Amino acid sequence: MAQTSGGVRNIKVFRYDPQQGGEGHFDSYVLNIQDETTTTILDVLLRIQREQDPTLSFRFACRVNMCGSCGMVINGKEGLACKTNVSHIPQGKEVTIRPLNHFPVIKDLVVDMEPFFKKYEEALPFYEPREETTEPAVIRPGSRERQDIGMATDCIACGCCVSSCTMCHYHEGYAGPAALNRAFTLLADSRDGLFEERLDRVLASCYNCRTEFNCTEVCPKRISGTRAIKYIQRLALKHIKAKPETIEAEQPAVAQPSCASEMAGSMAGNMAGNMDRRTFISQVGVGLLGTCLALGVGGVVGAAFVGPTRARTPRLWVPAASLSSIPVGDVTTIKINYETKNGLYTQQVAERVLVSRTGDEIICFKASCTHLGCMVKWDGNAGRFRCACHGGAFDRNGKVIAGPPPKPLDRYPFRVDSDHLLVEVG
Amino acid sequence: MVSKVKADLLIIGMGAAAQMAALYAHEINPELDILIVTKALKGKGGCSRMVQGGFNVVLTPRDSHEKHLMDTLKGGQYINDQYLARTLVEQATPTIKEMETKFGCFFDRNPDGTIHQKAFAGQSFDRTVHKADLTGIEIISRLTEQVMKRGFPVLQECRAVELLLDGPGEIVTGALLLDMRRGEFIVAEAAATLVATGGGPTHYRFHAPGPEKSVDGIAMLYRAGVIMKDMEMLQFHPTGLIVPGSVVAGALLEEGLRGAGAHLFNGSGERYMLNYAPEVGERATRDVVSRSSYLEMMAGRACPEGGVQIDASHLGAGFVLKTFPGMAERCRQFNYDLARGRVPVSPTAHFFMGGAVIDTGGRSTLEKLFVAGEDAGGVHGANRLGGNGICDSCVYGRQAGKALGKYLSGGNRSIKETRRGQVEEFMARLEAPLQRSRGANPFELRKAIQELNWNKVGVARKEPELSGALSEIEDIAEAVETAGVTGGAVYNMMYNTYLDIRSMIDATRIVAFSARLREETRGAHFRQDFPEQRDDYGLFNIFLKRSDDGRPVAEKKPVVFKYKSLEECRKYKK
Ligand SMILES: Cc1cc2nc3c(=O)[nH]c(=O)nc-3n(C[C@H](O)[C@H](O)[C@H](O)COP(=O)(O)OP(=O)(O)OC[C@H]3O[C@@H](n4cnc5c(N)ncnc54)[C@H](O)[C@@H]3O)c2cc1C
Ligand code: SF4
Ligand code: FES
Numbered sequence A: 001m002a003q004t005s006g007g008v009r010n011i012k013v014f015r016y017d018p019q020q021g022g023e024g025h026f027d028s029y030v031l032n033i034q035d036e037t038t039t040t041i042l043d044v045l046l047r048i049q050r051e052q053d054p055t056l057s058f059r060f061a062c063r064v065n066m067c068g069s070c071g072m073v074i075n076g077k078e079g080l081a082c083k084t085n086v087s088h089i090p091q092g093k094e095v096t097i098r099p100l101n102h103f104p105v106i107k108d109l110v111v112d113m114e115p116f117f118k119k120y121e122e123a124l125p126f127y128e129p130r131e132e133t134t135e136p137a138v139i140r141p142g143s144r145e146r147q148d149i150g151m152a153t154d155c156i157a158c159g160c161c162v163s164s165c166t167m168c169h170y171h172e173g174y175a176g177p178a179a180l181n182r183a184f185t186l187l188a189d190s191r192d193g194l195f196e197e198r199l200d201r202v203l204a205s206c207y208n209c210r211t212e213f214n215c216t217e218v219c220p221k222r223i224s225g226t227r228a229i230k231y232i233q234r235l236a237l238k239h240i241k242a243k244p245e246t247i248e249a250e251q252p253a254v255a256q257p258s259c260a261s262e263m264a265g266s267m268a269g270n271m272a273g274n275m276d277r278r279t280f281i282s283q284v285g286v287g288l289l290g291t292c293l294a295l296g297v298g299g300v301v302g303a304a305f306v307g308p309t310r311a312r313t314p315r316l317w318v319p320a321a322s323l324s325s326i327p328v329g330d331v332t333t334i335k336i337n338y339e340t341k342n343g344l345y346t347q348q349v350a351e352r353v354l355v356s357r358t359g360d361e362i363i364c365f366k367a368s369c370t371h372l373g374c375m376v377k378w379d380g381n382a383g384r385f386r387c388a389c390h391g392g393a394f395d396r397n398g399k400v401i402a403g404p405p406p407k408p409l410d411r412y413p414f415r416v417d418s419d420h421l422l423v424e425v426g
Numbered sequence B: 001m002v003s004k005v006k007a008d009l010l011i012i013g014m015g016a017a018a019q020m021a022a023l024y025a026h027e028i029n030p031e032l033d034i035l036i037v038t039k040a041l042k043g044k045g046g047c048s049r050m051v052q053g054g055f056n057v058v059l060t061p062r063d064s065h066e067k068h069l070m071d072t073l074k075g076g077q078y079i080n081d082q083y084l085a086r087t088l089v090e091q092a093t094p095t096i097k098e099m100e101t102k103f104g105c106f107f108d109r110n111p112d113g114t115i116h117q118k119a120f121a122g123q124s125f126d127r128t129v130h131k132a133d134l135t136g137i138e139i140i141s142r143l144t145e146q147v148m149k150r151g152f153p154v155l156q157e158c159r160a161v162e163l164l165l166d167g168p169g170e171i172v173t174g175a176l177l178l179d180m181r182r183g184e185f186i187v188a189e190a191a192a193t194l195v196a197t198g199g200g201p202t203h204y205r206f207h208a209p210g211p212e213k214s215v216d217g218i219a220m221l222y223r224a225g226v227i228m229k230d231m232e233m234l235q236f237h238p239t240g241l242i243v244p245g246s247v248v249a250g251a252l253l254e255e256g257l258r259g260a261g262a263h264l265f266n267g268s269g270e271r272y273m274l275n276y277a278p279e280v281g282e283r284a285t286r287d288v289v290s291r292s293s294y295l296e297m298m299a300g301r302a303c304p305e306g307g308v309q310i311d312a313s314h315l316g317a318g319f320v321l322k323t324f325p326g327m328a329e330r331c332r333q334f335n336y337d338l339a340r341g342r343v344p345v346s347p348t349a350h351f352f353m354g355g356a357v358i359d360t361g362g363r364s365t366l367e368k369l370f371v372a373g374e375d376a377g378g379v380h381g382a383n384r385l386g387g388n389g390i391c392d393s394c395v396y397g398r399q400a401g402k403a404l405g406k407y408l409s410g411g412n413r414s415i416k417e418t419r420r421g422q423v424e425e426f427m428a429r430l431e432a433p434l435q436r437s438r439g440a441n442p443f444e445l446r447k448a449i450q451e452l453n454w455n456k457v458g459v460a461r462k463e464p465e466l467s468g469a470l471s472e473i474e475d476i477a478e479a480v481e482t483a484g485v486t487g488g489a490v491y492n493m494m495y496n497t498y499l500d501i502r503s504m505i506d507a508t509r510i511v512a513f514s515a516r517l518r519e520e521t522r523g524a525h526f527r528q529d530f531p532e533q534r535d536d537y538g539l540f541n542i543f544l545k546r547s548d549d550g551r552p553v554a555e556k557k558p559v560v561f562k563y564k565s566l567e568e569c570r571k572y573k574k
Helices: A042-054 A116-121 A146-151 A161-166 A167-172 A177-187 A193-208 A216-217 A225-241 A262-270 A277-284 A288-306 B015-027 B064-075 B084-101 B135-149 B214-222 B288-300 B316-324 B326-331 B389-407 B423-437 B442-456 B465-481 B493-517 B568-572
Strands: A007-015 A024-035 A071-074 A075-078 A094-096 A105-107 A246-248 A315-321 A330-341 A346-358 A361-366 A378-379 A384-387 A401-402 A414-417 A420-425 B003-012 B034-037 B160-164 B172-181 B186-194 B234-241 B262-265 B309-311 B341-354 B370-371 B540-546 B552-558
Touching: A007 A042, A024 A042, A071 A161, A071 B552, A075 A161, A075 A216, A075 A315, A116 A288, A116 B135, A161 A177, A161 A216, A177 A193, A177 A225, A193 A225, A193 B309, A216 A225, A225 B214, A246 A288, A277 B288, A277 B568, A288 B262, A315 A330, A315 A346, A330 A420, A346 A420, A361 A414, A361 A420, A361 B003, A384 B003, B015 B034, B015 B389, B034 B160, B034 B186, B034 B316, B064 B084, B064 B568, B084 B389, B135 B389, B160 B186, B160 B423, B160 B493, B172 B262, B186 B214, B186 B389, B214 B370, B214 B540, B234 B288, B288 B309, B316 B326, B423 B493, B442 B465, B442 B493, B465 B493, B493 B540, B493 B552
Parallel strands: A007 A094, A246 A315, B003 B034, B003 B186, B186 B370
Antiparallel strands: A007 A024, A071 A075, A071 A094, A315 A420, A330 A346, A346 A361, A378 A384, A414 A420, B160 B172, B172 B186, B234 B341, B262 B309, B309 B341, B540 B552
């Protein structure tokens, strides 16, 4: 059954020794490989190390495509050493192995992944519960959000996409496909509470993408960075199209974008599956998706014209509580719920308002830290607001007294209407 | 040159147990200065991210903690620490919920939107939570993000090599680390230290964990004088893929294949499981299938690749491809057709049930030292159920984190002084191979250790092989003392292999030592010379520690049946 194909291969491996410095060079090795169809590039490197040159360095951990440690450039294309077999390289051809692009080389094939993690971190790639609950959310597997997210949360942070992307090379500030992919999966996740902050963070980056699909082609997990980027742009587009207007409503209030686009729904549906460049392009030719792509690109241009920051979504007055229920001299946490239309779907928003009431004065603070948007809580004993994420603290008036927050707590505009406290959201 | 770092809490490892501990210690006590060190890149090392199957937990009123506990004790053949097992099953429920609600994990759903739970072997209820067949990636990616969010410093590619102790050797003061990128040592001192390096029996020819692991945690704990238990209990998974000459050898083909009705054949084309377990055949438990395959291989009835063959083709190619896409792909990469042909497999070393003795807050027998996850022992007794491993790491990571948060509150954040001269002694020994360019080759020594364990401390054990292994490992240990390493200090993989084999040698010593002391067959421990389980003899745990001359000393203590009596355990039927 197993057809074997063996023979002698020339292997060229990039070498760099920090103790010697310089530009690095390639060393050549000759390896007799019994069966190329069952020999991975990782096996090749291990053999060279064991049999010919113990000073060769490379990185790996799981050896089964699960940890993303072994990304490298193999005959010009990014891939995992443990997922690429020698037989994938045309017979008789020399095998050339070099480290990932755009990362500082530590030694030989080992790169410093810190720039990757840093960009990743800047996209706020972490979940922040919209609401404090103890029960897992009930979300149907067939729901739009889960269809959209699909398997895109399976990224193993291998860096192959970033290495393949020419824009990552030219734009220092570009977050890159992996970070944007994670941002997309969180933006689409109705449980997450950092929608605004995250969209603000990543949108500008999305306009750096030139839709080259390199990232999509090299991803070992078949994740499409390109699709993620287009998804974020469409989300933003919806926000821009939503004309600011004031709606006053009792709960549940819906912030309705002024112009609902029929394209949005079908677009998301059609792009739900991850596809590689070839299938993507071949489908573009045939109808619906073609139209969608054109619209999508139009949207991108439009959005770029308006600029990277989104217009505000329609404002909305949401009743918070009856004034008489808010004790004087304390800080009260009030949960508000409202709906907002995000273009692709209706978002249930639950927010916390921290109401500080002293004598005649009322201040309504947002419970979201001005550092990275984590939840801020009132610590009655210490008489300060605290953020658990990085130890930020604010005094009773929202002024920063400790930690990294760059500015005071944000406040909600509010008004009192016949004993009802209403806050303005959106 | 040695640099020094200090922290309130030093966490060694960055798998599920380590990260959960960091997150919960911080939640309880946000002021703590937490330092994480990991042998790999952030969140990339370890077995947690390799979890395919899933996480056992009680989530519906139709199931119960009682049942999960009984399944766990039955699986463990009654020698579990019942206190730990009960905490495991009870705390699993809030743990998995918080992993979704606090940290953003999202596991597969039922059509109605509630969490889906699938069937796993050895369980009375379908209680395994999963994310397709890549559950570990979801768990570790989400936890790593949360660690990032809280800004804990992480020393990547920094491996702990020894624990540091105070003068009398009773208090752990931190650890000696090697920064693999610079090839320099770092002294990390802390008011409390958590070891969570995830066991990982890679000291066998075939092993499921990634080769990055090398039993470092268990070896360091042992060398520091921690009391360990049940070290003879080491699980072999029956179906590790064989790819001759490839490092991928031993990687798992999931258990569901046998569950779905796949057959196993020996080299003579015989369905041998029908001889060993006529009623259930291939569906027998992990330990039974592993030992049957091993005996076939040892009896000279191996297939050409050196193992046995799994065959799922009679289930229909369509079914196999649809039900096991990940497994089919893994096989395809090596030119095996899981859907239409036979694939060579072997039992593969998988998991340590044994480890450091802990309480429900992860406290070990040394002061200021906590242990969680696979490095700790007692939860699983003589055999671990599939799905209880990642559960253990998450639950006990959380338990230890909470305990540490409290332990380090108030005035209890002082760092004790490390015994004078200890760091220098360690370094003098550890650096010696770098000064010898000629000497025994670490790559070859590793191979020798793996072969020795595979043949003599493996799936089937007996005397005099075990005693033989104990003396042979001392020969290898002597050779390691003369090992030489080529190349410079920076990212020197040969030097790291030397450090790996130091750990593997201690692991061999203690596993073989314990295995000799249990003269019966129980759970994963199969003695060919004592093939029966003997409940009139074997209801004990082996507690072991390093004596002053460096060899292990042990004590057998009867199992404490704290919640469930032996009778209840025996009578329990799934
Ligand atoms: C292939 C495979 C599949 C599995 N499938 C399942 C399953 O379906 N269900 C289940 O319940 N269990 C499963 N298990 C078992 C489960 O994965 C483990 O029990 C569990 O993940 C161990 O978690 P941990 O946190 O203790 O350690 P790990 O997750 O292994 O983490 C150990 C960490 O320590 C680091 N480390 C190691 N040595 C050092 C050192 N010297 N210094 C510093 N850092 C170090 C590593 O880099 C890593 O970050 C599986 C195991 C494997 C190998
Ligand atoms: S998106 Fe794909 S290529 Fe990029 S880091 Fe993640 S797994 Fe790697
Ligand atoms: S070694 Fe883990 S992905 Fe290749």
